[in-house]
Amino acid sequence: MNESREIHVVIADDHPVVRLGIRMMLEMGEGIQLVGEAVDGESVLQLVEERQPDVVLMDLRMPKMDGLEALKRLHTAWPRVAVIMLTTYNEDDLMISSLRAGARGYLLKDADLSVVLHTIHAAARGEMLMQPEMMERILTRAERTLSPPVASKSHRLSLTARERDILAAVARGERSKEIAVRFVVTERTVNAHLASIYAKLGVDSRAAAVAVALEQGLLSFEE
Incomplete structure (x- = not known):
């Protein structure tokens, strides 16, 4: 993307507190503009079509359509949009599937400001970026279940x-x-x-x- 313009971000999460926390973080970040919020998997697809964001921060578990299915459809229709999945520590099962479906990486919902902003900027540049503890968990699970x-x-x-x-x-x-x-x-x-x-x-x-x-x-x- 053009480094001279702001990174347009959409949040998709059905929990108001989570959206509020991320919104406040984005307001403190330079070069980032929040262009919309979605509360379920169906609405995020419509929002992406309307707003054409650079990055989507999306919950794995949402009503109407879960994050994994929304990710698959989003990646097919708008492959240039970088999707970062929002996750908790008890969702290891979906991590590898989401990466394979096109997710750029993961963010823990309790990640601090610097991690959130760094991940968004990296995703907008086309990079894959995951917190070390997240990759360690995925590797551990993969080794255990192979x-x-x-x-x-x-x-x-x-x-x-x-x-x-x-x-x-x-x-x-x-x-x-x-x-x-x-x-x-x-x-x-x-x-x-x-x-x-x-x-x-x-x-x-x-x-x-x-x-x-x-x-x-x-x-x-x-x-």
């Missing part, structure tokens, strides 16, 4: 060692420039590796690549 056939050696060999390293860096929220510095290569090389990863996993985004890799046991806590 079935032996999915986590088999043959699946692990579908990505090269360097591709797995780069994907792990992506899962930590690192940008291509940061990954290039880490592995002493050019950004063009990093992007070539990402293109190869996307092709092998059958995905079209960093978030979806991380989700599929988690499901297939390709990511772990090992550096």
